[in-house]
Amino acid sequence: MKQTAVRKHRGGGAYLKDIVYGANDGIITTFAVVAGVAGASLDSNVVVLLGLANLLADGFSMAASNYLGSKSERDYIIRERRTEEWELHHEPEEEHAEMTGFLLRKGYTKKDAEQLLPLLSKNKEFLLDIMMHEELGISPPEKDGQSTRSATATFFAFVIAGAVPLLPYFFNSNGSLFGLAVIGTAMSLFIVGALRCLLTNQRWYNAGVEMLSVGGIAAFIAYGVGFLVSHLI
Numbered sequence: 001m002k003q004t005a006v007r008k009h010r011g012g013g014a015y016l017k018d019i020v021y022g023a024n025d026g027i028i029t030t031f032a033v034v035a036g037v038a039g040a041s042l043d044s045n046v047v048v049l050l051g052l053a054n055l056l057a058d059g060f061s062m063a064a065s066n067y068l069g070s071k072s073e074r075d076y077i078i079r080e081r082r083t084e085e086w087e088l089h090h091e092p093e094e095e096h097a098e099m100t101g102f103l104l105r106k107g108y109t110k111k112d113a114e115q116l117l118p119l120l121s122k123n124k125e126f127l128l129d130i131m132m133h134e135e136l137g138i139s140p141p142e143k144d145g146q147s148t149r150s151a152t153a154t155f156f157a158f159v160i161a162g163a164v165p166l167l168p169y170f171f172n173s174n175g176s177l178f179g180l181a182v183i184g185t186a187m188s189l190f191i192v193g194a195l196r197c198l199l200t201n202q203r204w205y206n207a208g209v210e211m212l213s214v215g216g217i218a219a220f221i222a223y224g225v226g227f228l229v230s231h232l233i
Contacts, residue, residue, distance in 0.1 A: 070151070191208070
């Protein structure tokens with residue numbers, strides 16, 4: 001008997017953007033503090049103090065901004081959806097005419113559109129989803145709690161990845177600590193980028209090099225600014 005192949009989809013991508021964005025920003029911003037303090041030749045304790053303060057404050061700020069932005073977007077979508085629902089209930093003929101126009105623009109014939117519309121109208125929520133997307137370019141609102149989970153993912157990714165440039169200063173007070181911080185930053189950028197292949201079709205080494213390149217440029221700018229400022233003041 002011929003078996004039907006089952007195509008498996010990779011899950012877990014809902015927070016990929018939050019994790020990658022939070023981790024990358026955490027690494028770069030923390031390294032900026034390390035670079036600035038190192039450029040000024042200050043004590044390693046200062047690096048740890050400023051680095052931790054930056055790590056927690058910026059991590060919370062990013063998470064809060066993520067939460068407020070996602071929540072505001074969700075509230076806007078819900079408001080527009082209620083407006084569309086009211087129009088569908090009180091002005092059904094106009095809304096059905098709009099839906100027929102959407103179907104015609106998608107390539108259906110008028111006869112097909114007339115047959116499809118009654119079927120779509122049986123599921124009001126699905127019909128509203130289509131009309132919101134076609135008329136306003138808006139996807140269905142996020143589920144309850146999605147904003148909180150996205151913000152939490154951003155915070156922990158920021159703090160965990162952002163702690164990497166500080167690790168040498170926690171475990172050693174002598175030697176070329178800044179050099180170790182540079183190596184740790186480069187490795188963590190590559191690893192964060194490579195992990196994206198778990199949820200995408202991109203090759204792990206290409207994803208790693210891509211993240212390392214983007215983060216490396218930002219890190220170089222941060223170091224340059226810290227070095228110049230420390231010598232000008």
